[in-house]
Each structure stands twice: as structure tokens, then as C-alpha cells.
Amino acid sequence: MVHRDPDVDQLRKTFTPFLAEQRATFDASMADVPLPEDCKVQRLDLFGIAAEKISHPSAIAGKTLLFFHGGGYVMGSLTTGRDLVARLSIAARVTGYHIDYRLAPEHPYPAALEDALTVYVQMLAFGIAPENLVVGGESAGGNLAAALLLKLRDSQLPQPAGLYLLSPWLDMTTTGESYDTVGDRDPVTSRQEMEVYAATFLGGKPDDAYTSPVRADLTGLPPVMIQVGTEEVLLSDSLTFANRAALAGLSVRLHVWSGMPHVWPFLHAIVRAGLPAIDEAGQWIRERVASN
Numbered sequence: 001m002v003h004r005d006p007d008v009d010q011l012r013k014t015f016t017p018f019l020a021e022q023r024a025t026f027d028a029s030m031a032d033v034p035l036p037e038d039c040k041v042q043r044l045d046l047f048g049i050a051a052e053k054i055s056h057p058s059a060i061a062g063k064t065l066l067f068f069h070g071g072g073y074v075m076g077s078l079t080t081g082r083d084l085v086a087r088l089s090i091a092a093r094v095t096g097y098h099i100d101y102r103l104a105p106e107h108p109y110p111a112a113l114e115d116a117l118t119v120y121v122q123m124l125a126f127g128i129a130p131e132n133l134v135v136g137g138e139s140a141g142g143n144l145a146a147a148l149l150l151k152l153r154d155s156q157l158p159q160p161a162g163l164y165l166l167s168p169w170l171d172m173t174t175t176g177e178s179y180d181t182v183g184d185r186d187p188v189t190s191r192q193e194m195e196v197y198a199a200t201f202l203g204g205k206p207d208d209a210y211t212s213p214v215r216a217d218l219t220g221l222p223p224v225m226i227q228v229g230t231e232e233v234l235l236s237d238s239l240t241f242a243n244r245a246a247l248a249g250l251s252v253r254l255h256v257w258s259g260m261p262h263v264w265p266f267l268h269a270i271v272r273a274g275l276p277a278i279d280e281a282g283q284w285i286r287e288r289v290a291s292n
């Protein structure tokens with residue numbers, strides 16, 4: 001299938017009026033999800049960027065996860081990301097942070113990346129050692145996490161101890177094989193939705209290695225863990241990225257979960273394999289920061 005980008009101006013006219021309702025519905029669906037037992041949430045303002053620190057008694061002092069929520073770069077918030085960040089933090093025995101990065105179409109690329117970079121630098125200024133920090137994200141948040149590490153490398157800033165990607169969206173062109181073979185059966189998202197999200201996020205700007213890390217030189221990045229399902233429209237993104245990471249000499253742990261749809265750990269309340277996947281990710285994060 002030949003990919004054709006939607007006309008950006010027409011897309012905004014048809015898509016934007018529904019976006020406020022979609023965001024509100026997504027937030028409302030997660031607003032009453034209780035935090036895991038003994039978790040505490042502290043609201044933060046990091047140079048004007050809203051953030052949360054999620055702590056719990058089992059966290060090892062100084063060990064940290066910075067995680068970015070998904071939502072196609074057009075929706076998602078602290079409310080929608082809180083439960084997954086809390087559960088990952090408990091599984092990894094770390095303190096979790098996540099941020100309310102700016103969303104498109106109001107704030108297209110590179111606004112979210114600018115926010116992520118600002119927060120990362122501020123966390124280092126707080127005294128969090130990069131070797132005790134793992135950066136991660138799910139779906140569009142995985143894109144943001146990978147882009148952040150590329151920006152850190154290119155800016156000669158310290159890399160974190162690891163990069164954790166859950167069902168990452170890493171290719172704005174939506175041209176991988178899985179878009180053809182899986183695109184019609186992923187129950188969470190579709191090729192058509194990803195095309196709209198991509199055009200909205202780019203806002204008319206050209207696609208580059210920061211927006212599509214599958215085409216980036218990954219030399220100098222830390223070890224990577226990727227979790228992805230066989231029933232994901234984005235499966236090819238993970239396979240291509242893992243291949244490029246390995247060819248760049250990185251340590252890569254790729255686990256393709258049979259039968260799983262997009263971001264199934266986020267759906268752990270209804271998908272039984274969600275919690276085991278969270279435990280697996282937590283163990284890897286714990287290993288990355290354990291010796292430092």
C-alpha cells in the first residue's frame with residue numbers, strides 16, 4: 001500500500017473539533033482507577049511543565065524511572081498515565097516520574113521533545129544520577145523516550161542507564177509490514193488512526209530521525225528493552241528499531257508477546273498478560289540500575 005499523508009489543513013478542520021471530547025473521555029475513563037496500595041503522588045512544576053512523582057515504600061533510594069504516556073501525541077495526561085507508571089515503579093522498586101508534555105495540534109513537534117529534554121535536565125539538576133535512571137514510554141511516549149535519548153546524545157548530555165519501550169510508535173510513515181498484515185485486527189488502534197496522528201503531530205514539518213527513530217543512527221544509546229505484541233499494527237516499528245539497535249552495537253532485549261494487542265499492560269485490568277509484562281519490565285529496569 002502506498003502511504004499518502006493526509007492534507008494537514010483539512011485534517012485539522014475535521015479532527016480537532018472531536019479532540020477535546022476524546023481527551024475528556026480518555027481522562028474520565030482513568031480518573032477513578034485507584035493507585036496501588038501505599039503509593040503516594042506528589043504534583044510538581046518543572047519549569048512550567050506539570051509532572052508527578054510517584055513513590056512507595058519498596059523504592060530503593062535514588063533509583064528512578066522517567067516515563068512518558070501514550071496517546072498518539074494528541075491525547076493522554078498525568079491522569080491516564082498514573083496507574084501504569086505506579087505499577088512499573090513498584091515492579092522495578094524505583095521512584096517514578098511522568099510529565100504532562102504538550103500535545104498536538106495545539107503544540108506540534110518539537111514541543112513534546114522540548115518538554116522532555118527540559119524535565120530530564122532538571123531531574124539531573126535535582127541530583128538524580130543518570131546511571132540510576134531509566135527512561136521509558138508507551139506508544140507515542142515510546143517515540144518521545146527514544147527521541148529524547150537521541151537528543152541527549154547529539155547534545156553531549158549524559159545518557160540514562162536504559163531505554164524501556166512498550167508498544168512504541170517509532171515510524172511516522174506507517175509503512176512497515178505489520179501495518180498491512182495486522183492493521184485491520186489490532187483492537188486498540190489502526191493504520192488510519194496512526195496516519196492522522198502522524199500528520200497532526202508533525203504539523204506540516206518534515207519527518208526526521210527524531211520523529212521516526214527507526215531511521216536514526218542509534219550509536220551511543222544505552223541498553224534497550226522492547227515489549228510488543230503480535231497483534232499490533234506497530235509491530236514492525238519495534239522489529240526494525242531492535243534490528244538497528246543491535247547493528248549499532250547496543251544490548252537489546254526484545255520480547256514479542258504472542259496474541260497481545262497494542263499497549264496490553266496498560267489494559268491489565270482486562271488483559272491477563274498485562275501484569276506479567278509489567279513484572280518483566282520492572283525486573284529489567286531494576287537490573288539496569290541495580291549495580292549503580
